[in-house]
Amino acid sequence: MQSNIEENKSDYEHPLRDFWVGFSANKGALIGLAFILFFVFLAVFAPLLSPHSPSELQENALRLPPSFYEGGNASFFFGTDDVGRDLLSRLIYGARISMGVGFLVVFLSASVGTLLGLMAGYFGGKVDWLIMRFVDILMAFPSILLAIVVVSVMGPGLFNAIVAVAIVACPSFIRIVRASAMEERKKQYVMASKTFGASSFRIMFSEILPNCMAPLIVQISLGFSDGILNVAALGFLGLGAQAPTPEWGIMLADARAFISSDPWLVTLPGLCILFVVLGFNLLGDGLRDTLDPRLKK
Amino acid sequence: MSLLKVQELKKHYALKGLLNSKAMVKALDGVSFEVKKKQTLAIVGESGCGKSTLAKTLMGLEEETSGQVFFEGVDSKALKGKSLYQTIQMIFQDPYNSLNPRKTAWKIIAEPLLINQKVSQKEAYERACQLMEKVGLRPEMANRYPHMFSGGQRQRLGIARALILNPKILICDEPISALDVSIQAQVLNLLVELQDQLDLTYLFISHDLNVVKHIADTVLVMYLGKVVEYGRREQIFENPQHPYTRALLEASPNIFEPEKEHNPLAGEPPSPLNPPQGCAFHERCPQATERCKSESPDLQERSSRMVSCFNLGS
Numbered sequence: 236m237q238s239n240i241e242e243n244k245s246d247y248e249h250p251l252r253d254f255w256v257g258f259s260a261n262k263g264a265l266i267g268l269a270f271i272l273f274f275v276f277l278a279v280f281a282p283l284l285s286p287h288s289p290s291e292l293q294e295n296a297l298r299l300p301p302s303f304y305e306g307g308n309a310s311f312f313f314g315t316d317d318v319g320r321d322l323l324s325r326l327i328y329g330a331r332i333s334m335g336v337g338f339l340v341v342f343l344s345a346s347v348g349t350l351l352g353l354m355a356g357y358f359g360g361k362v363d364w365l366i367m368r369f370v371d372i373l374m375a376f377p378s379i380l381l382a383i384v385v386v387s388v389m390g391p392g393l394f395n396a397i398v399a400v401a402i403v404a405c406p407s408f409i410r411i412v413r414a415s416a417m418e419e420r421k422k423q424y425v426m427a428s429k430t431f432g433a434s435s436f437r438i439m440f441s442e443i444l445p446n447c448m449a450p451l452i453v454q455i456s457l458g459f460s461d462g463i464l465n466v467a468a469l470g471f472l473g474l475g476a477q478a479p480t481p482e483w484g485i486m487l488a489d490a491r492a493f494i495s496s497d498p499w500l501v502t503l504p505g506l507c508i509l510f511v512v513l514g515f516n517l518l519g520d521g522l523r524d525t526l527d528p529r530l531k532k
Numbered sequence: 533m534s535l536l537k538v539q540e541l542k543k544h545y546a547l548k549g550l551l552n553s554k555a556m557v558k559a560l561d562g563v564s565f566e567v568k569k570k571q572t573l574a575i576v577g578e579s580g581c582g583k584s585t586l587a588k589t590l591m592g593l594e595e596e597t598s599g600q601v602f603f604e605g606v607d608s609k610a611l612k613g614k615s616l617y618q619t620i621q622m623i624f625q626d627p628y629n630s631l632n633p634r635k636t637a638w639k640i641i642a643e644p645l646l647i648n649q650k651v652s653q654k655e656a657y658e659r660a661c662q663l664m665e666k667v668g669l670r671p672e673m674a675n676r677y678p679h680m681f682s683g684g685q686r687q688r689l690g691i692a693r694a695l696i697l698n699p700k701i702l703i704c705d706e707p708i709s710a711l712d713v714s715i716q717a718q719v720l721n722l723l724v725e726l727q728d729q730l731d732l733t734y735l736f737i738s739h740d741l742n743v744v745k746h747i748a749d750t751v752l753v754m755y756l757g758k759v760v761e762y763g764r765r766e767q768i769f770e771n772p773q774h775p776y777t778r779a780l781l782e783a784s785p786n787i788f789e790p791e792k793e794h795n796p797l798a799g800e801p802p803s804p805l806n807p808p809q810g811c812a813f814h815e816r817c818p819q820a821t822e823r824c825k826s827e828s829p830d831l832q833e834r835s836s837r838m839v840s841c842f843n844l845g846s
Contacts, residue, residue, distance in 0.1 A: 432647055
């Protein structure tokens with residue numbers, strides 16, 4: 236208690252410092268952040284960390300088990316896949332692709348979705364009608380089917396797959412932001428800011444948006460995992476990342492045939508996806524707890 | 533010259549109904565009054581009588597249907613924008629709802645300044661701290677969020693925000709009705725002090741007649757978008773003329789006459805969608821005559837105040 240009072244006496248506290256005090260008290264969030272930082276580290280320093288090139292074929296070392304198993308080879312720590320590529324190197328390079336994919340999908344879908352959702356929620360009326368009918372149309376398609384349609388129009392490839400998945404992910408952002416914006420718009424502080432001449436733009440982004448952040452942040456963390464999974468699914472169908480690319484989803488798909496004979500080929504990329512997704516979810520929860528002052532102690 | 537002069541202000545809302553597409557809600561139907569500098573005009577009436585619509589229309593949040601508003605003789609239409617915000621500001625009823633929960637106290641207070649004037653963040657922060665002191669909050673609390681303040685403190689924040697542009701007129705829309713009784717007196721006293729210090733003019737919207745009696749110089753009684761009685765406080769409270777004003781005063785609790793008998797008004801105010809013919813009050817008026825059912829009375833000067841009633845004798 237004493238320290239609290241002391242803190243309040245300080246004249247001007249930087250908001251980031253305040254944020255870190257709350258955030259670091261949340262163990263789950265720190266673990267999530269650690270996972271994410273670990274994979275970001277792998278992604279950034281992939282060429283230095285990986286022992287082999289991810290596309291180098293070892294003709295005499297097909298489907299080697301991890302080195303700590305019987306028959307393993309010390310130079311292939313996690314073993315090799317069905318065409319003799321070092322699994323560890325591919326997993327490390329895969330972090331690059333998955334993190335990039337997740338980031339791009341979330342960046343595209345969240346920025347477009349937030350803008351449209353804010354406009355729909357704040358202006359209401361015809362703007363809302365138009366945006367929500369667009370959302371209804373998008374939601375009427377199964378998401379992967381819609382992504383396939385978009386990719387077939389634009390042509391296959393990793394970047395096109397990212398754009399397609401981002402379009403598919405938009406409606407959830409629009410809906411979440413719109414629902415919160417409609418809630419906030421009715422509150423008197425919005426009317427108050429009109430009484431001293433705040434512009435619609437300012438009200439939307441400075442007054443309403445910060446109050447919609449809690450659900451938006453959770454959706455962003457889910458968006459990462461959804462994005463990674465959907466792009467992987469497109470890759471599996473031959474519409475996303477193309478074959479030699481070390482993408483975890485493709486690695487999973489390619490190794491499906493060996494799930495009983497060489498289970499590590501499926502397990503390891505699967506674990507990577509699991510930890511990345513878990514990391515983002517833990518981080519999202521922690522951010523929500525910290526960023527919402529109403530949940531603060 | 534009066535600081536604020538309102539002439540025949542009307543605000544009608546068109547309703548899009550299925551059957552009667554021309555339905556009109558006459559939220560304000562010809563309201564006129566003046567307020568002099570440093571005076572307090574109390575606007576009194578039941579809920580739904582148009583008090584809040586009046587506040588919103590004066591603030592420029594709603595476009596008036598007809599009528600004129602003059603600030604120091606200047607038509608409010610010529611004032612739209614910055615000079616309007618610097619003339620008139622507003623305090624809201626609900627201190628929990630009217631402050632953005634994601635902003636710190638000083639940001640909330642400084643926001644009108646940052647929007648309307650070119651000031652640096654630091655200047656704005658300092659101005660906000662000065663105002664916090666003025667409204668009785670410690671400036672050390674500048675970095676707290678609204679949820680860390682009590683109801684009364686939050687209302688003080690709202691007052692500080694309304695004052696930062698140095699307005700001449702403050703509309704107080706039931707500023708204390710959401711507070712505890714003990715806090716009500718503090719906030720009320722603060723408002724009175726600020727009026728003295730800063731030469732403020734108040735439009736005090738309230739349904740609490742005891743508060744009105746304490747703070748008002750003139751009183752405007754509204755019923756269904758119309759002014760029924762308008763005059764000096766002493767006149768209205770000591771010698772109410774309109775039957776509606778009398779009913780309001782009788783219904784207001786009074787510790788000196790706890791057992792007093794009174795005949796409460798029957799029924800509810802009629803729907804503004806479908807106002808009765810003639811005098812809007814005749815359905816509930818104990819003195820209504822045939823004339824009241826067909827003709828609507830105009831405001832007339834009587835016993836040194838304005839009243840709209842036919843049955844006041846001579």
